Amino acid sequence: MGRALLSVVRDVVITNAPEELPLVVGLNGLDDAEIGRRLARGRTSDEPLGFGAGEVVALVTSVVWMAIQTTANEVVGAAAQGAFGRLRVTLRRMFRRTPSAAPLPHFGRRELAEVHRRVLELARDAEMDPSRAAQLADSVISRLVLDTAGDSGE
């Protein structure tokens, strides 16, 4: 098993978008599944004294998180994200237990390729610059490979 998802995202953000580091730090303490849901939604609801529905920024954090989490979920299997998984999250929230950062599963060649493809796809959806997106995808893969290498060396 690899390192926690958050730490992978943090490392990628430090090298690719350091200005997003405060956001990654802010995610600390939230449940992985919840972070995924909130990042997927992306925008806040229209608040009475808000600035108004503004534009959405292409966040590296969001792209990387979603790409890795979706792939990891596929690896672990849908069961964990099924009804029981949700129930566990809800119960944990109810009893205010600090969520554990679930370690990432082992990513093989196929999964790494999948992550790469997803990063490019999400970056395109977020209207990120293509060259920056390619660089980001490579950066994510190398970070994950490092993790996997570390795992197999142990």
Place this chain on the structure above:
Amino acid sequence: MSAATAGEAPADHSTVVDERVLGSGTTLRFVLLLVLFAVGALSMSLDLVNAFTYDRHANAYLCYLAAGDNPAAGIQQQVLFSAPLDSDAMKDCLARYTTNLSWVPFVVTPALIAAGYGLYRVLPVWKQRRSRLVPLDGVDVFGTLRPLLDDLVATAGIAGRPPRILVNPTAATTGAVVFGTSRRATISLDGGLLVKSRTDPARFRAVVLHELAHIYNSDVGITYATVAMWRTFLVLVLLPQIVTFAHGAAVSTVPTSWGRAYAYAHVIAQPFLISLLVYLTRADILRTREIHADLTAARRGASRHSGFPAAARNTAGPSYRVRAWAAFRQLWRTHPSWAIRHRSLTDPAPVFQSSALPMFLTGAATGMASVRLHNLPGSSLLMIRVQALLLAGLAMTITGALLWRAVAYAVLTGRRVPTGWNAGLWFGAGLIVPEMTDPLVNDRWLPTHPEALLILAAVCVLALVWTAQYAELRIRTARGHTLRWAMLWGIAPPWLLLSYTLNWWNTDGLTLATGWFYSTSVTLKAIGLTGVPTLHPSLPSQIDAVLFNLPGHNAAADTLWWGLPLLWIVPLALWGAVRPPLRAPAWLTRARPQVPDPAPLPGVPPRLVHVLRPGLIGGAVCCTALLLVMAVTAHSDTWFSAGPDRVPAAAMLDYLTEIKLVLCGTGVLTAAVVAVRGDSRYPLLRGLIAAGVATLTGTVGEWVLRTADGCFGPLNVERTFCRWENPADTWPGIPIALGQPLGPALVLAGLTAAALGAFPSLRRSRAEVKTEAIAKTSRRAQLARRLTASAIVTAALLQVATVTAQATIAVATSHDTSTTVSASDLWAEDTTPRVSVETARLQLLAWARVGGVDLFSQTVAARNDLRKGFEAALDAPPADFLSVYAAQVPQTCGGFSALVRKARAFFPVPVAEGQHLWTQFLERFESTYEACEASTQNPTFAKADTVNISLSRAIDAYNAFHRWASRFEAPTAPPRQ
């Protein structure tokens, strides 16, 4: 700021006006919302309590029937039938058959306030948890954000009350939101915005300064107070009501028929309308506040437009249908479109508009609160007066402030000044919508005479057209540092007009919506004349009937009648005191910060003499017409037909009506002439001043003519002798009668002038009369103008004071004498249909049910007690008769006394013939009681015999009543004895 000015179109200096030139009135609109919540909550919780006690309430109608209410007479009679509510019998009866709900407000109001306040305090905490917001200091890894934000807080001018700053790390948007309480605000920055602090500092600055501007403008506390109140209202009031209504409809055994669907519609209409009003008003206020925040932020150095998406600048107009749909969707949003926000930064016109929506919403909220308040149980006349004053104050300050802002903007930018017609019509339309749901008027879909509601709308138009013209006159001539006090003073007369009208509507006017009624005998009584009303009213008395029902006829002090003449006195005083500024006053310099040395505003008003002359001519015409009326009256056939000094009441009424008509007519005519002739500016103000002067002159002339009556030879009308005598002594009610036309005259004159002034085309056919403007320099002319105006104002105030005092005294004395004949009897005299046998039967049944039967059984019990005493005495040996009598009988006397006391406190029998027999029965029982009491002291055979005879006479009366009652075949008729 280089970033602030980069890429912006240079602003046109002729259009830019500082939006703070006058208060925006949005805080008061929030207050009106809170009032609406409170009133709605109160009224709906009463409905709720009523729903649970429905069966008891249905029985309460028995009390009305027993007191003689005639269901066949319809709602009109029932409205008039409120006087007997004061009787003790009615109070006792209602206490037995209704639930005392006076505790409800004392429980509901504090409970809702406590719940609302609790939610208000909890909301920020809940919001922080739900959105997973994290404190800024925990994520400021580079240590740059905190100093940056501290600097912005200081720039925004709120360093004394710095907000808490949180971050929403999962939001990719570039927005921010402020929430919290008025004491402690919290700003939450979206993750996307945080990223922009490094990549696009100008945008970061603009968004944060916008949010800080909300705190600076004190938007936070009041916005979230409304949110808290709304949710409390939703959960604690609206939801239970919907559940109760749905449950009631589900278990109802009465088959639902479409014929009575209006009853359900009215039940649903109230919560639906309140919810709609609250939602739309809140969204509209918030949209205004957003633009204010944008402008405040821009002043603090926020880069204009840099927070807005690029699409904001695209203002090309699509097709009409698309725009209409967009406008409709915009109604429900809390933020104006980006295009509007973009435009507002160069030209803040949207925050100066007196557009239809806020006017309509304010009218509707006021109307809704007014309808619900006067339907609350136990609301006294004083409460109705105070409620009208407060509601009208809120409504007029809100609409007046909106209009003043619009006028100020138009005057400062040289655009077309709003006439106030649109504003008035929308405000009026809003005010009458909730009246349609008034349960007092509605036992159908709409009131019987919905056209009566147009009077309310007309008064709203008058109030706002007046406001627009007065505001223009005031703004063009204003000096000093601020317009604020000028505005508040200028809002006072229309405020009193609206208070008066709401008062009038909730007491007299409302009945117009149910039907037209007019009683000649009441009119005669009101002016101190008694006589037999004619069956076929003459034309003057028919016109009098119309005048009598219009707002303005009741001149008593508590009705605020005295506020109406202020509509011409206040502008006249202003006209007299005008000193056109020679250079721009301080308020103007501040209102146009971009203009380095502004010139004084153009448009000096015309000279006072041009306004006063038509009024004096009108007064002269009025006096001549009065003389003519006297001449015609003195030579009419009916006058003195009953002999010298004996004028028939109906003829006298016609004569007085003709005088009123002359006063009223010349006022209206003068206003009309002034509105279409002369200077085209301020037609309503000039028309009102002229009409006021004409009626004032006319009233003085009328007083002189009537005082000198008797000295005119063949023209003598009321007197045949020529000596000093105050006409008020001859005819005590006449001063009130003559005070009456002043109110309707002013309202009608105002409406005429406002209507004619709205059509400039009427003026084109005539050559424009040249009028000179007020001289700017001549001190002598200024002094003369001021003295003239002061003299007329003093005379007018004296007239108002006299009429008000006389009317107030007359009303007070008529209350004293009304104990013998109730007002409702008089009112209903001409209009009540005869009581049918079936109705009489129902009334008698009800009378028996609510206490009549109890009295009968008490009678039987008292009689039996007495008879037992007698029988015991008769069974004893004759020698012991008196001693046994003394031991047994006296204690039974009390039964009769209690019976008589109770019967006297009870309702009279609702049918006159029965009441006669009932009175006889009571009198005989009373004498039985007296005989019984007398026989307890030293009883003798003679005294005992008197008691016996008296009792049998009483029983006879009882049986006579029973025989009469049994004709109605009432199943609960008393047992025969």
